[in-house]
Amino acid sequence: DAGITQSPRHKVTETGTPVTLRCHQTENHRYMYWYRQDPGHGLRLIHYSYGVKDTDKGEVSDGYSVSRSKTEDFLLTLESATSSQTSVYFCAISGGVGELFFGEGSRLTVL
Amino acid sequence: GENVEQHPSTLSVQEGDSAVIKCTYSDSASNYFPWYKQELGKRPQLIIDIRSNVGEKKDQRIAVTLNKTAKHFSLHITETQPEDSAVYFCAAAVGGSGNTGKLIFGQGTTLQVKP
Numbered sequence: 001d002a003g004i005t006q007s008p009r010h011k012v013t014e015t016g017t018p019v020t021l022r023c024h025q026t027e028n029h030r031y032m033y034w035y036r037q038d039p040g041h042g043l044r045l046i047h048y049s050y051g052v053k054d055t056d057k058g059e060v061s062d063g064y065s066v067s068r069s070k071t072e073d074f075l076l077t078l079e080s081a082t083s084s085q086t087s088v089y090f091c092a093i094s095g096g097v098g099e100l101f102f103g104e105g106s107r108l109t110v111l
Numbered sequence: 112g113e114n115v116e117q118h119p120s121t122l123s124v125q126e127g128d129s130a131v132i133k134c135t136y137s138d139s140a141s142n143y144f145p146w147y148k149q150e151l152g153k154r155p156q157l158i159i160d161i162r163s164n165v166g167e168k169k170d171q172r173i174a175v176t177l178n179k180t181a182k183h184f185s186l187h188i189t190e191t192q193p194e195d196s197a198v199y200f201c202a203a204a205v206g207g208s209g210n211t212g213k214l215i216f217g218q219g220t221t222l223q224v225k226p
Binding site: 044045103 | 115156160215217
């Protein structure tokens with residue numbers, strides 16, 4: 001498996017609180033992505049990064065922000081969590097030939 | 112915006128039978144079409160992919176076909192086994208970004224292979 005880890009793996013939080021999920025890679029890949037997975041919706045792209053400090057929005061970016069200050073780290077922040085953001089979040093990396101390698105996922109529950 | 116439709120949402124077959132999952136995409140510039148398998152509680156993993164310059168690709172018991180004119184691609188699994196039971200996702204690269212990993216996914220197909 002590609003060297004990609006997510007933290008935390010599980011988190012329960014309350015509506016209105018900020019949450020940050022971290023994705024760390026050891027592959028030195030240029031491209032990094034955050035997806036969310038919900039039943040009936042597959043995987044939907046939230047934000048992505050083409051390099052350090054180079055990020056862009058995906059399909060479902062409202063309520064989320066990202067930062068990439070180092071090649072190996074890609075952070076996803078929910079500024080004020082809502083119940084609709086309860087989901088499983090997957091980070092993914094790509095070396096530039098198309099294939100995505102996914103992390104193990106972070107399960108977030110917003111009460 | 113770009114869209115990928117996947118059918119069926121659930122599929123149940125007997126062990127040894129074939130399974131076919133179909134996807135259609137909307138972005139005519141898409142040039143890369145991967146398929147991912149996700150076992151329960153695990154991460155999605157790539158099982159096969161195809162690029163727009165080929166019409167078919169095989170890897171042992173799995174194959175993918177692509178019809179660019181119809182904007183349609185399919186996954187074929189032959190001689191299914193219980194370990195093939197999982198959720199399968201198709202995807203299409205957005206706007207010709209076939210080398211960057213920016214993908215739009217279908218909704219997923221839950222395949223159950225009955226022993």
